[in-house]
Amino acid sequence: MQLQLQQLLPVYFDESQRNASEVWRRDLIFSKGEYVKIVAPSGSGKSSLMHFLYGLRNEYSGNIVYNNQDIRNYSAEDFASFRKDHVSIVFQDLRLFPEQTVFENIELKRQLNPFHAAEKIREMAERLGIGNKLSSKSRICSYGEQQRVAIIRALMQPYDFLLLDEPFSHLDDVNSQNAMQLMLEESKLRNAAIIFADLERIDYFPYTRLFHL
Amino acid sequence: MAVSFTPIRSLLQTGTNTSSRWFSYLGLGIGVLLLLCSIQMFINIQQLLGGESPRKEGYDFISISKTITNETMGQREKNLFNENDIKEIAAQPFIQGVSPLVATRFRVELSAGDIIPFSTNMFLESLDNNFIDTVPPNFNWQEGQDYIPIVFSSDFLEIYNVFAPGYGLPQLSEATASQVMVYITCYGENHVQQTFRGSIVALSDRVNSIIVPKNFIDWANKKFGSTSDVKASRLYIKTKDANNPDFLSYLQQKNYKVNKDKTKFGRVKQVLQGIFSGLGIFGLLVVILALMLFSFYLQLMIARSKDNLQLLLMLGYSPNWLSKNVSKQFIPVYILVVVIALGLTEGMQWAFHHFAMFNRPELSSWLHWSVLATSLLLIGLSLITNYRMVKKLLYKLV
Numbered sequence: 266m267q268l269q270l271q272q273l274l275p276v277y278f279d280e281s282q283r284n285a286s287e288v289w290r291r292d293l294i295f296s297k298g299e300y301v302k303i304v305a306p307s308g309s310g311k312s313s314l315m316h317f318l319y320g321l322r323n324e325y326s327g328n329i330v331y332n333n334q335d336i337r338n339y340s341a342e343d344f345a346s347f348r349k350d351h352v353s354i355v356f357q358d359l360r361l362f363p364e365q366t367v368f369e370n371i372e373l374k375r376q377l378n379p380f381h382a383a384e385k386i387r388e389m390a391e392r393l394g395i396g397n398k399l400s401s402k403s404r405i406c407s408y409g410e411q412q413r414v415a416i417i418r419a420l421m422q423p424y425d426f427l428l429l430d431e432p433f434s435h436l437d438d439v440n441s442q443n444a445m446q447l448m449l450e451e452s453k454l455r456n457a458a459i460i461f462a463d464l465e466r467i468d469y470f471p472y473t474r475l476f477h478l
Numbered sequence: 479m480a481v482s483f484t485p486i487r488s489l490l491q492t493g494t495n496t497s498s499r500w501f502s503y504l505g506l507g508i509g510v511l512l513l514l515c516s517i518q519m520f521i522n523i524q525q526l527l528g529g530e531s532p533r534k535e536g537y538d539f540i541s542i543s544k545t546i547t548n549e550t551m552g553q554r555e556k557n558l559f560n561e562n563d564i565k566e567i568a569a570q571p572f573i574q575g576v577s578p579l580v581a582t583r584f585r586v587e588l589s590a591g592d593i594i595p596f597s598t599n600m601f602l603e604s605l606d607n608n609f610i611d612t613v614p615p616n617f618n619w620q621e622g623q624d625y626i627p628i629v630f631s632s633d634f635l636e637i638y639n640v641f642a643p644g645y646g647l648p649q650l651s652e653a654t655a656s657q658v659m660v661y662i663t664c665y666g667e668n669h670v671q672q673t674f675r676g677s678i679v680a681l682s683d684r685v686n687s688i689i690v691p692k693n694f695i696d697w698a699n700k701k702f703g704s705t706s707d708v709k710a711s712r713l714y715i716k717t718k719d720a721n722n723p724d725f726l727s728y729l730q731q732k733n734y735k736v737n738k739d740k741t742k743f744g745r746v747k748q749v750l751q752g753i754f755s756g757l758g759i760f761g762l763l764v765v766i767l768a769l770m771l772f773s774f775y776l777q778l779m780i781a782r783s784k785d786n787l788q789l790l791l792m793l794g795y796s797p798n799w800l801s802k803n804v805s806k807q808f809i810p811v812y813i814l815v816v817v818i819a820l821g822l823t824e825g826m827q828w829a830f831h832h833f834a835m836f837n838r839p840e841l842s843s844w845l846h847w848s849v850l851a852t853s854l855l856l857i858g859l860s861l862i863t864n865y866r867m868v869k870k871l872l873y874k875l876v
Binding site: 321341342344345346347348349350360362364365369372373374376377378422 | 481482789790791796798799873
């Protein structure tokens, strides 16, 4: 399982942005088991990159090839199974169902392709300190709590690549480390890669490769 | 483990627009009811007015004869149709078929044996089977056979029942009339005579005569009669429309007399069928309108739940699976609506048969299978249109 970026560049970027980057307009190959850190200042296209890799947007030139297939050719159904079985994501803007409870939000992802039993939801929630929030509607949770819900949700499915888009922006250091630890354990279980994009370097992510966007 | 739709149901915001949904269900119900009732009534008319057999559909059958005037009274040739007359009539554009009623050219005596002490001079006639409204399969005769099947006019039976008490004869129901064995004696020249057995195999509302198989009349006229050329006093005519002005003026010009009574039935049937066809088409329009209303409701529902649906697709839910399950939500309601309409139609049919038609045997209290088939078709149709609609809208969100 490999994720290849071939001369990738958002169509709305100009030349200057392209030259400074170690990702845009390069040929990169990410493999399972790697921990990739992408340091990206604001406006460098971090979220664009994550959305391209997850197949949410396609305003780019170049190719994204997953498992020798260009994802530009994926059908809607192909993307559904891509996101269900192979790639998981923690969005910067979280994207929870506001009217559903924390538990329901996570369960909606889990039931799609369960990697864990439903009991695991409570266990992980306890571990990240939101065990008492499971039956609260997600819209009344704080950003920090919502961020942890989004992280747990991403860990409910099997995946080869875990995409993290500023996953700790609303968390303190203790909670962030805690969550990072959980994600590392879960990724090890699946022998999966983590592609972690953030504004700056984070010490507790043991990256194997580092890129500046 | 199959993915459950239950947690997703609450993500579809349906609560805010219930009235338009119930209106579309109601509209659908009314439309389906109209459509099913019309189909059933259409079939009832077919069955009541003897339109069962397709060859009689859409045609009027009427008998014509030459008007007997004081001038022509004594002249048999002028009061009978000869072969040229028949050919000329058959050639008219508004006439689809013509068959002479060929009568016996000899004396026939009919007696009912010992059970009913009744005998009378009689006549027998033959007519093309196509022109008889009730032809049972055993209505045929072969040379050497001494049994003759008879198609008897129901009017004649009525007349018999009127005078029978006065003669001390038993009155006969339609069922017993067909069980009475009669003896038909044919008298020819030179004291030739032969007796046949006969029985009524069917009653006819259309043909005012005593009809026996054609080959028997042909054979008997040769054996007992003196002439063999075809001369008929009455002709049966098959026409698309007995009230066609060209047809009527042709008859008038030829001085032919038409049995008008018989054409009325056909007109009534046409008018009734027209009314119910119209009602059926109206019902179909209402069904289409209701389905359209429902599709607006679906569009609104999907537009309102757009964010949730988009997020589901983003999480990896298959758009195809979602479309199937979203449209599946409405299956029970659709089936319920159609079943209620079907139930009401059945009630209507039962009441119509029981109270308006006094349980006439031609009709059934139960619905015709085509009504059931139509309702199944309607359920299928609405589910398919819903599914396609939802799928189209969901793929737009991907």
